[in-house]
Amino acid sequence: MSQVILLSPGKREQTKAANRLAILDAAREVFGEIGFDTATVRDIVRRSGLSVGAFYNYYRSKEEVFDALADDGARRFRPILQAQSAKATDFESYLRAAVSAYFNFIASEHENWVAAGPESEILPQARNTPEILAVFEEVRGVFATIMDRDLSAKVDIDFLAASCIAVAREIGDRMVERKPVDVTGATDFVVRLILGGVPNLPRRDS
Amino acid sequence: MSQVILLSPGKREQTKAANRLAILDAAREVFGEIGFDTATVRDIVRRSGLSVGAFYNYYRSKEEVFDALADDGARRFRPILQAQSAKATDFESYLRAAVSAYFNFIASEHENWVAAGPESEILPQARNTPEILAVFEEVRGVFATIMDRDLSAKVDIDFLAASCIAVAREIGDRMVERKPVDVTGATDFVVRLILGGVPNLPRRDS
Amino acid sequence: MSQVILLSPGKREQTKAANRLAILDAAREVFGEIGFDTATVRDIVRRSGLSVGAFYNYYRSKEEVFDALADDGARRFRPILQAQSAKATDFESYLRAAVSAYFNFIASEHENWVAAGPESEILPQARNTPEILAVFEEVRGVFATIMDRDLSAKVDIDFLAASCIAVAREIGDRMVERKPVDVTGATDFVVRLILGGVPNLPRRDS
Amino acid sequence: MSQVILLSPGKREQTKAANRLAILDAAREVFGEIGFDTATVRDIVRRSGLSVGAFYNYYRSKEEVFDALADDGARRFRPILQAQSAKATDFESYLRAAVSAYFNFIASEHENWVAAGPESEILPQARNTPEILAVFEEVRGVFATIMDRDLSAKVDIDFLAASCIAVAREIGDRMVERKPVDVTGATDFVVRLILGGVPNLPRRDS
DNA sequence: AATGAATGAGTGTTCATTCAT
């Protein structure tokens, strides 16, 4: 008893792309849920629905998927960030544009993660998804450039950029955990804190 | 024929304490460099100069060393933080006291890490040493309490506390990488940023 | 361009079955020679000619192989025993049928063991192969039932059943060591001893 | 602070003997409870109240204690068996004397084991205590001699001796598990079974 | 290309034995 499977050529390319995506999606979920180190290739393979062999047809190692994920995330976020930033003229608008773009990005990305399942207690490292990390680098670069132009060497640009990233990252993480996700409010909080400190923060009620 | 047994009580206990410390130090370094998951017991053992068996004489598992590390760090930092915070009367002095205490703590701790060796390229997760993490929790609690009293429910306490931690963490990390380590300057930067935002930041000369 | 995949279903399955058997055989030999506790997975693996990983592809633990062995042995012996016993009408024929079935079983099984190798000095525990143990339980149950019916509560059924098993076990072990293996003679010895004691034993010539 | 311990010379020899015994006792219990393979030197040491080092002062390995245990048991049982057997004149009295001696021996030995604790579910191998094994060899030899004299070469001496040992061993094990332990009854059962088979067995009631 | 069984280096951990005190 033998089995014959015929694959039309067009279908073939389609399958290849689909498999690549399936692996990437599965990896994103798994890494997000249990972290890169804990995750095994079998975990990814199992979730992707493919075979172990297929995995290695597309990626040479676990690390390579990790990197691909970072590239992928960065690739999608970069144009968004640049589009937003292009419109900005001064530091405040740059800041607001970047933070807003970042928050919108992670808000939409977050929905993918949630599909993970109910047990996804979201470990600490869960948010160090490679794409997120890549995004940070991107944002850091843009921030440094902008601040360097506007504020010149008068303030500690490196510290300031780092602080902005840190705050955005932290508030971003918390934002997506709150229901409903309030991108505008979070953006406002970050921008006001950076620009004017505690006294400048939005007040609730009178 | 009679027998005389002399037990010099100091020597043995001394070695034991030294070994405990050696394991803790080795673990701190290894965890710091390559992360808890990636680190193997053999890595720790190799660096400590002891044997695998010795490791298990002192700690029952890799997790137990991790916990010991966290406990240790928290135990040493907590009193420092509390002492500093006790003197503070308003939000600013609380903030400055806490940040200063934290920066002084990690500055002195940092010297231990540097012993790591030349290959210590210091990976991103390098600073997620358990003790640091524990310290963050401590600081977060203190911050929340203070801000709740001073600023009441008018601002988003959760976001603000998280932002303070994030900034302190980030700047702390960068501070110890700069030579010479400038605790006062870093503290000033953080406090001013939180209290008054970018316009309030210290300027370098005119 | 189209693709043809031929899956010859037999070959793979064949190898898998052969490997399962190889592990079982190796385990039977190793357990038989040095006992379950002393035997290591590597011992089994080494003898089976497979790799450690392959072992765990087929069985989840050393215990699982042990159980599989017991199940296997019991599964093969149970129908033989039952077939033989079904024909019996009184105690003597029951006894003879069971002992004969058991002796025939271990006589044929014994050939598998001999393949072990020259160093197989056959330690005392050598015959406590799980399947043998399982068989004993089976036989014990059958014996108890039969004796309870025929002899009612007049004799100590528990002691008697245990004695029968013990004798059959012991004589069975010795029988397979003698060349040539004499199943009929051994069966006769056991049945006569149980039914009539020493005076009833078969005499060698005058 | 230092400590001085004075040991009088007489005491010394006493201690040595006591330690040897303590190790032997502890080992007997531990082997009886969890088996030779599972038992660790530390288990024995812990129960003996001595130190690991002391253990190796008296015995060179775990195996050596095991052997010493066998020697010890055999040494204590041999004179008992010989005394009993010396009085016997024919096969029956020999048999009865030996079985009775053996049953009395294990009955008294059993009390030591029971002290083990409540969790001592008594594993299968628990009865393969080395001394028991050694005793079997002793008994086997005596039996062979006796039977050879009385029954000459007419019956299969080897099979018969083995059967007697097997029955005595099995019934002995079961005897000590029953409460109250009935040495006379068990002896009677074995002797009657061997001498006259099932029809010769003691009947309960009418 | 797809498959999934095979591989074996590597992991955390145990434990018989040694040896400085």
Place this chain on the structure above:
DNA sequence: CATGAATGAACACTCATTCAT
């Protein structure tokens, strides 16, 4: 001799990667 910490070979088991089918 007693002590108990030190040692490291060995164990059961995992998993990234390979390769015959």
